[in-house]
Each structure stands twice: as structure tokens, then as C-alpha cells.
Amino acid sequence: MAVRHYTLDFNLSTAVECASVVPGLLSIFHEQELAETIHDTNGHGYLATFVGKNGRLVILRVHSHGLVTIDLQCYEEDNVAQLDNLLNSLEKKLKVILNGNIARTKKLPPLVRGAKVDRYWPTADGRLVEYDIDKVVYEEDSPYQNIKILHSKQYGNILVLDGDVNLAESDYAYTQAITGSGKENYAGKDVLILGGGDGGILAELVKHKPKMIKSVYIDQKVIDGCKKHMRKTCGNILDSLRGDCYQILIEDCVPLLKKYVREGRTFDYVINDLTAIPISTSPEEDSTWEFLRLILDLSIRVLHPKGKYFTQGNSVNLTEALSLYEEQLGKLSCPVDFRKQVVCVPSYLEQWVFYTAWKK
Amino acid sequence: MAVRHYTLDFNLSTAVECASVVPGLLSIFHEQELAETIHDTNGHGYLATFVGKNGRLVILRVHSHGLVTIDLQCYEEDNVAQLDNLLNSLEKKLKVILNGNIARTKKLPPLVRGAKVDRYWPTADGRLVEYDIDKVVYEEDSPYQNIKILHSKQYGNILVLDGDVNLAESDYAYTQAITGSGKENYAGKDVLILGGGDGGILAELVKHKPKMIKSVYIDQKVIDGCKKHMRKTCGNILDSLRGDCYQILIEDCVPLLKKYVREGRTFDYVINDLTAIPISTSPEEDSTWEFLRLILDLSIRVLHPKGKYFTQGNSVNLTEALSLYEEQLGKLSCPVDFRKQVVCVPSYLEQWVFYTAWKK
Numbered sequence: 052m053a054v055r056h057y058t059l060d061f062n063l064s065t066a067v068e069c070a071s072v073v074p075g076l077l078s079i080f081h082e083q084e085l086a087e088t089i090h091d092t093n094g095h096g097y098l099a100t101f102v103g104k105n106g107r108l109v110i111l112r113v114h115s116h117g118l119v120t121i122d123l124q125c126y127e128e129d130n131v132a133q134l135d136n137l138l139n140s141l142e143k144k145l146k147v148i149l150n151g152n153i154a155r156t157k158k159l160p161p162l163v164r165g166a167k168v169d170r171y172w173p174t175a176d177g178r179l180v181e182y183d184i185d186k187v188v189y190e191e192d193s194p195y196q197n198i199k200i201l202h203s204k205q206y207g208n209i210l211v212l213d214g215d216v217n218l219a220e221s222d223y224a225y226t227q228a229i230t231g232s233g234k235e236n237y238a239g240k241d242v243l244i245l246g247g248g249d250g251g252i253l254a255e256l257v258k259h260k261p262k263m264i265k266s267v268y269i270d271q272k273v274i275d276g277c278k279k280h281m282r283k284t285c286g287n288i289l290d291s292l293r294g295d296c297y298q299i300l301i302e303d304c305v306p307l308l309k310k311y312v313r314e315g316r317t318f319d320y321v322i323n324d325l326t327a328i329p330i331s332t333s334p335e336e337d338s339t340w341e342f343l344r345l346i347l348d349l350s351i352r353v354l355h356p357k358g359k360y361f362t363q364g365n366s367v368n369l370t371e372a373l374s375l376y377e378e379q380l381g382k383l384s385c386p387v388d389f390r391k392q393v394v395c396v397p398s399y400l401e402q403w404v405f406y407t408a409w410k411k
Numbered sequence: 412m413a414v415r416h417y418t419l420d421f422n423l424s425t426a427v428e429c430a431s432v433v434p435g436l437l438s439i440f441h442e443q444e445l446a447e448t449i450h451d452t453n454g455h456g457y458l459a460t461f462v463g464k465n466g467r468l469v470i471l472r473v474h475s476h477g478l479v480t481i482d483l484q485c486y487e488e489d490n491v492a493q494l495d496n497l498l499n500s501l502e503k504k505l506k507v508i509l510n511g512n513i514a515r516t517k518k519l520p521p522l523v524r525g526a527k528v529d530r531y532w533p534t535a536d537g538r539l540v541e542y543d544i545d546k547v548v549y550e551e552d553s554p555y556q557n558i559k560i561l562h563s564k565q566y567g568n569i570l571v572l573d574g575d576v577n578l579a580e581s582d583y584a585y586t587q588a589i590t591g592s593g594k595e596n597y598a599g600k601d602v603l604i605l606g607g608g609d610g611g612i613l614a615e616l617v618k619h620k621p622k623m624i625k626s627v628y629i630d631q632k633v634i635d636g637c638k639k640h641m642r643k644t645c646g647n648i649l650d651s652l653r654g655d656c657y658q659i660l661i662e663d664c665v666p667l668l669k670k671y672v673r674e675g676r677t678f679d680y681v682i683n684d685l686t687a688i689p690i691s692t693s694p695e696e697d698s699t700w701e702f703l704r705l706i707l708d709l710s711i712r713v714l715h716p717k718g719k720y721f722t723q724g725n726s727v728n729l730t731e732a733l734s735l736y737e738e739q740l741g742k743l744s745c746p747v748d749f750r751k752q753v754v755c756v757p758s759y760l761e762q763w764v765f766y767t768a769w770k771k
Contacts, residue, residue, distance in 0.1 A: 052474075052476050053478075054478065054480060058522065058524060060524045060525050086450070088448055088460075090446070090448065090460065090462045091446065091462065092466065096466075098468065100448075100450065102450045102451065102452060102458065104453045105453075105455070106455035106474075110470070112468075112484075114412075114466075114525075116412050118413075118414065120484075157524070157529065157531070159522075159531055159539055160533050160538060160539040162519075162522075164418060164480055164517075165422050165474075165478040165480065165517075169515065170538075171517070171519055173519065176543060176565075177520050178520060178530075178540075178541040178542070179522065179541045180539075181539045181540060183536060183538060183728055204727075204728050205536075205726075205761060205762045206762075221762070366565075367564075368543055368564050395584070395755055395757040397755040400760045402581070
């Protein structure tokens with residue numbers, strides 16, 4: 052049983068004495084049969100808590116610098132109309148009491164805490180966002196990560212790995228961006244996909260009749276989930292690990308890349324779709340950045356001299372991480388040039404940077 | 412001075428006795444020199460509030476059905492590292508106490524309440540979302556509405572009318588969608604734009620060498636703000652109210668539409684970009700839906716028999732409002748057909764429906 056947490060805040064144009072605000076509001080709380088406690092705040096304004104018989108908790112603070120905050124916590128099955136009434140009464144009364152002194156009133160959609168289906172998946176740049184998620188359709192803990200596929204009314208199913216929104220069925224813009232925005236000719240080409248367990252890139256590229264695509268992904272359980280629940284993304288491509296022009300290898304890409312380097316094998320396109328937080332079974336790559344650089348270096352080494360390397364970067368707001376990544380691009384054993392592009396991926400709720408790199 | 416409000420919640424696999432959880436946590440609170448109050452909850456679990464000397468407030472609830480919620484409110488200038496430490500200690504301790512019984516831990520980005528620059532602008536479908544807004548660049552109350560232009564790092568400047576996100580400089584996808592997704596030939600055509608005070612549609616269409624565009628917008632103050640602060644959207648088109656192939660009329664569109672109907676004047680394209688919550692100075696249109704139907708009816712009456720009517724609809728999740736709108740389309744004095752399209756407008760943080768209508 053979840054808790055609904057309402058907030059109702061008033062920014063005042065000028066600070067007010069608590070004594071001028073509180074008595075007028077108390078009558079409203081008393082009508083609700085709430086048990087009142089007034090707390091000593093050591094000079095930080097007025098603070099009272101009110102506890103109801105049905106698990107309701109109201110917190111009223113009149114901050115000395117001109118801010119009134121009200122919190123209302125209640126159980127999910129509580130009477131919503133009654134609570135709306137309470138909040139509206141408080142708002143109306145405060146408007147009368149503070150006549151003309153309210154610079155801003157803010158009543159946010161309630162936070163739903165402890166719900167069976169969690170709707171809050173913060174962005175990479177750390178903002179609080181609520182999704183329209185109504186169902187968990189798949190959940191597994193693999194040896195590598197926690198895997199969830201969540202249903203959203205507007206984005207379709209969303210793959211979430213270790214709490215990070217990876218890709219939704221609405222996100223063809225992601226697949227487009229990481230395959231070169233429709234400007235590449237994959238016909239007859241050799242392609243290597245690193246990551247991409249959702250099958251979106253593979254499903255897109257097989258349409259272009261490449262010579263052969265090797266798709267390397269470590270986690271069978273992601274493939275199992277996506278095969279069943281992300282079909283708007285992968286179509287039927289994950290139903291078989293092998294087709295006329297593709298092969299899906301369930302393994303760690305690092306040893307495979309090393310083998311390709313040893314064999315002198317090259318690809319016309321290398322597409323790095325590994326998750327933002329890297330996963331590796333090799334003990335030698337401890338830190339995220341070392342792992343990133345290792346993958347990058349190996350990828351460029353198996354890239355044909357005229358080939359292209361595509362990858363996703365990060366939130367456009369994480370400028371420091373993006374700079375660090377671009378620094379890595381300058382440190383490879385084989386010099387590369389790169390360009391970047393900012394793309395709106397619908398389910399991300401933030402702008403995302405994609406990179407294209409090639410050998411100088 | 413804003414209040415930062417942290418939440419830290421634990422869903423338990425099985426309900427626990429408060430007595431098994433609380434004593435272990437109390438030592439952490441006592442270290443913080445917080446004044447403790449234990450409240451009587453009438454059988455709804457354990458509830459304690461802790462008040463600090465610096466305006467800090469912590470609320471600990473152990474709900475009887477297996478949910479632990481912690482709230483921490485503090486002032487903006489409080490020591491963030493210290494607070495992180497406190498939350499981390501609580502989390503670590505609870506993990507030890509509830510060893511293996513935690514199904515989910517959720518620590519959200521803190522709500523910032525009462526801040527000078529408000530970052531929370533809920534979506535049309537009622538979800539809580541935080542924007543990366545760092546500055547208010549324009550704010551005016553016109554006779555018609557509250558106008559804000561807010562700066563976002565990733566979306567550029569965002570026009571917000573009466574609290575609704577209207578358009579950001581990143582949102583060329585909106586302009587594209589409401590002008591027919593690049594599939595129309597505007598050259599030599601007569602166009603009527605209703606609304607669109609940001610100038611985005613007008614700036615786009617003049618590139619296509621139409622015969623004449625009449626753009627009707629009621630609120631000079633929106634134009635003033637956008638002219639200065641939304642130049643990635645409007646370019647220099649709002650600098651002058653009249654150009655070779657366009658004219659901007661600052662007036663209510665209803666009387667003008669009625670005049671066009673009387674004169675038998677028609678347009679090849681009518682683009683309705685009025686805000687979602689309609690504004691009218693005419694007293695006859697009381698309700699939102701009546702106003703919508705009136706505008707729709709007049710628009711179709713001034714539409715050339717082979718013309719097209721473009722408009723934005725609503726959040727794809729507001730299925731009831733969309734159905735109602737489509738119902739209106741069936742009730743016009745002149746029968747129309749329509750199609751719709753779902754578009755990702757970057758700054759909206761939700762999928763948006765656009766309509767195209769034409770005379771049967």
C-alpha cells in the first residue's frame with residue numbers, strides 16, 4: 052500500500068509573523084480531527100505536525116523568511132476528494148489571510164511512495180521525472196544486472212537496466228541516431244554491434260542487406276525479455292540467434308574484440324550500444340573510464356580504415372562526462388576524428404548526445 | 412531561501428515490527444542532535460519527527476504493512492555532504508537491520524520547494540517533472556495571461572503561459588508537425604495562422620514563399636517577449652509586424668474570423684496554434700469546449716474547399732479530451748475528415764497529438 056505525498060507551497064512577497072498565519076489555518080486542521088504537536092524550531096519559524104486516525108500526517112511550516120510549506124501524507128486508498136478539499140481549503144484560507152502577499156502558489160502532483168509499480172526514474176542529469184508506467188511486464192536479476200521491462204501508456208514497453216532507462220518501443224530515434232541517421236549504406240557491409248540486447252539496431256540493419264552483422268551481447272536474460280516484450284523494437288530478429296546475414300553471440304565482447312584484433316579482422320561499421328554503466332567479466336578493467344577506453348581502443352582497431360564507429364554518449368547536460376569521453380577519443384592508439392549530434396529520444400526525457408568517429 | 416526535501420523509502424518483502432527497526436536507527440538521529448517526538452498513530456505504525464537546530468526536519472515512519480519512509484527537509488544552504496552522509500548512514504543501517512527483507516530502496520532527487528526559479532512544470536497528463544531551468548528571462552502579466560520565458564540548459568528558452576509549457580527553442584518538431592511535416596507546398600498560397608505568438612510557424616512558412624500569411628495573435632506582451640528571447644524559434648520575423656508576404660494582426664481572432672466568413676474570404680491553409688487553454692475577449696464563448704468548437708467551425712468556414720486545417724491536439728495520454736475533440740470535428744456546420752499524428756516535442760516530456768482536417 053503506497054503513500055501519497057502532497058505538497059502545497061506559498062512563496063510570500065514579504066516575510067510574515069507566524070502569529071498572523073497560523074491561527075487562521077488551525078481551525079481547518081481541527082475540523083479534520085487531527086492530533087496537533089507544535090515543535091520548537093530554535094527560531095526557524097513555526098512547525099506543527101498533525102496526525103490523523105487514518106494514517107494521515109500533515110506538516111505545516113511557516114518559515115521566517117517568507118515561505119509556507121504544507122505536506123500531506125496519506126494512504127493510497129484514502130478519500131482523494133476529501134484530501135483535495137482539505138488542500139483547497141488551506142489554499143483558499145491562506146489566500147485570504149495573506150491577501151496580496153503571495154508571490155507564488157505551487158501544488159505539485161503528489162509523490163507516490165512505496166507503490167508496487169515505481170513510476171520515478173530520474174534522468175541521467177539527475178532530475179526527478181515521473182513516467183506513466185502502469186505495469187511491470189518483466190523483471191529478472193541476471194548475473195550482470197537487474198532487468199526490468201515496464202509498460203508505459205505513451206512509450207510502449209521500456210527496458211530499464213539497473214535503474215537506468217535504456218530504450219522504449221517509442222525510441223526509433225535512438226536506433227536511427229546510432230546507425231547514422233539514415234545516411235549510411237549498409238548493403239554488402241560487415242558490421243559489428245557491441246551491446247544492443249534489445250535487438251533494435253540489428254532489426255534495423257538487416258533491412259539494409261548487409262553482408263554480415265556480428266552482434267555481441269553478454270546477457271541472455273535481457274535478450275529473453277526483449278524478445279518477448281520489446282517487439283516494436285526488435286520485431287522477430289531475436290527469435291533466432293542466427294540468420295542469413297547476422298549472428299548473435301552471447302558473450303563478453305572484450306575477449307572477442309581481442310581475438311578479432313589478433314586475427315586482423317576488420318568491420319566497415321562498429322556500433323557501440325553498450326549500456327552507459329559498463330559491464331565486463333574481465334577483471335583487468337576496474338574503472339568505468341578504463342573500460343570505456345579499452346572498448347573504444349579495441350573497437351577502433353577492428354574498424355576498417357574507411358569504416359565508421361557509432362556510439363551513444365550521454366545526457367547533453369553532463370558536459371563534464373562528455374568532455375572526458377572526448378578526451379579518451381584523443382588518447383587512442385590509432386588517431387580518430389569525431390563529430391557529435393544531439394537527439395531527442397522520446398522516453399529519455401532529456402536530450403542525448405551521439406558520436407560518430409573514424410580513423411584519421 | 413528554498414527548502415530541499417529528500418525522500419528515502421524502503422519497500423519490505425514482509426511487514427516488520429516497529430520495535431525491530433526503530434531502536435537501531437535512533438542512535439543515528441541522536442548523533443545529529445535532533446529533538447525527537449514520537450506520535451500516536453492510532454495503530455498506523457510508528458511515526459517520529461526530529462527537529463534540528465538549523466531548520467532540519469526528519470520524519471521517520473514505519474508503516475505496519477511493510478514500508479519505511481524517511482523525509483528530510485533542510486534549507487538550501489545547509490551542508491549537503493552532511494545530509495548525504497545522514498541519508499547514507501540511515502540506508503546502510505536499515506540494510507543491516509532488515510537484512511534481506513528490503514525489496515526496493517528508493518532515494519529520489521530532492522524536491523526543491525519555494526526556490527526563486529521554479530523547475531517543476533507538470534505535464535498535461537499530470538505527471539511530476541523537473542526541468543533543468545536555471546533562470547527566468549522574461550515575466551509579465553498581460554491582460555490575458557501570465558507570461559514566463561524560462562531558460563533551460565538543454566531546451567533553450569521555454570515559453571510558459573499560465574503555467575503551461577508552450578514551446579521551447581528546441582521544439583522545431585512542433586513547428587514541423589503543425590505545418591504538415593514538410594509535405595505541403597506553401598508557395599503562392601494564402602495562409603491564416605491563429606495564435607502562434609512565438610512566431611515559429613510564421614518564421615518557418617515565409618521561407619516557402621507563400622502569397623500572403625495573416626497571423627492573428629491577441630497578446631502583444633507574448634510577442635514582445637518572444638521577439639527578444641525566443642529567436643531560435645522566430646528568427647527576426649517578429650521584428651516587424653508586416654513583411655513582403657505576411658502580416659501580424661494583434662487582435663482577437665474571433666471577430667476577424669467572423670468578418671472573413673461574412674466576406675466569403677478563404678485560405679488554402681488554416682493553422683490553429685492557439686494555446687491549449689483558450690483565451691477570448693468575446694463574452695459569448697463561456698466554456699473551453701464551446702470556444703474550441705466556435706474557432707473550429709469558423710476556421711473550417713474560411714478554409715478553401717481543397718484547403719487544409721492543421722492544429723495541435725493534446726497529450727496522447729488524455730484520451731478522453733482527444734475523443735471529445737474528435738467529437739467536435741463531427742459536429743461542424745461543414746463536414747470534415749481528419750487524421751492524427753503522434754509527435755515527440757522535446758521540451759514537452761510527453762507525446763503530443765496533432766490533427767489535420769479537410770472538407771469532405
